[in-house]
Amino acid sequence: MRTPIASWIRKSLSFVFGGLLTCLVGGVVAQPLPDAKSYAANPALLIDAYRHVEVASVSDALEQLYGKRSYMSHRIHAISEGKVAGFAVTVQMEKAEGSAPSAVTPMQAAIDTAPADSVYVMSVSDGDDIAGIGGLMATAMSARGFSGAVIDGGVRDVAYLRKIAFPVYATGIVPSTSVGHYRATGGIPVTCGGTRVNPGDVIVADADGVVAVPKAVAADVLVKAQILDQTEHSMYGYIEKLRSLEEAVQRFGRL
Numbered sequence: 001m002r003t004p005i006a007s008w009i010r011k012s013l014s015f016v017f018g019g020l021l022t023c024l025v026g027g028v029v030a031q032p033l034p035d036a037k038s039y040a041a042n043p044a045l046l047i048d049a050y051r052h053v054e055v056a057s058v059s060d061a062l063e064q065l066y067g068k069r070s071y072m073s074h075r076i077h078a079i080s081e082g083k084v085a086g087f088a089v090t091v092q093m094e095k096a097e098g099s100a101p102s103a104v105t106p107m108q109a110a111i112d113t114a115p116a117d118s119v120y121v122m123s124v125s126d127g128d129d130i131a132g133i134g135g136l137m138a139t140a141m142s143a144r145g146f147s148g149a150v151i152d153g154g155v156r157d158v159a160y161l162r163k164i165a166f167p168v169y170a171t172g173i174v175p176s177t178s179v180g181h182y183r184a185t186g187g188i189p190v191t192c193g194g195t196r197v198n199p200g201d202v203i204v205a206d207a208d209g210v211v212a213v214p215k216a217v218a219a220d221v222l223v224k225a226q227i228l229d230q231t232e233h234s235m236y237g238y239i240e241k242l243r244s245l246e247e248a249v250q251r252f253g254r255l
Helices: 004-024 036-041 043-050 055-066 101-112 135-143 158-163 215-242 245-252
Strands: 077-080 084-095 118-124 131-133 148-152 168-170 182-186 190-192 195-197 202-206 209-213
Touching: 036 043, 036 215, 043 084, 043 202, 043 215, 055 202, 055 209, 055 215, 077 158, 084 101, 084 148, 084 190, 101 118, 101 135, 101 182, 118 131, 118 135, 118 190, 118 202, 131 148, 135 148, 135 158, 148 190, 148 202, 195 209, 209 215
Parallel strands: 084 118, 118 148, 148 168
Antiparallel strands: 077 168, 084 182, 084 202, 190 195, 202 209
16 A cells, blocks of 8 residues: 655656656657667658658668669769658660650650659759659659659759749759650669669658668668668767867767
């Protein structure tokens, strides 16, 4: 049987320690992040978590875990800004002068058959001066819940892409069309910005660039990237306080 004093002590301790935990994490009770196995078993959870890590940390995680360079060339940059995280839907565009409009139908089918949280990844052969996508395709992607598009080639209708806030990364802006000049093939491995991308790989992009994460290791890379993010974010205040980058690097082991 609990005495009133014992009950009061128990409640007081619960209040004190609960409040301490809340204060330590900035007013929110911290919850442990899922492990790699949990992410691998839940694709939606995986992609949602990738939206909250920095692309630079994802690139570093791939290199540290596997010695792999998987970031795309600086040539591919934000045309319509926004964070991208999703599974690759791939399209290869090869030159075919004088081809019928139906030759590019597979690039349309790739959009209409893809699920939400997809990222449209297109490689246009010699495509810096060819628009791989424009406003119509971007509208369809946005309506279907795509996270964004990454084009190794040009894009057009940029004012409209920005108006609908659909993230697009490409080599540049051009007014041209691929219709009558190219043939499309969907659902195959492509090389985009110098990086090999397979259908279903995880694509992440932000102001720092674009990274392709092989699907088989996406969960492990995510967990490592989260650790790197946490470490780096912890360093900022430390550097400002001590005004020493060397001390921060020695203490946290991150640069």
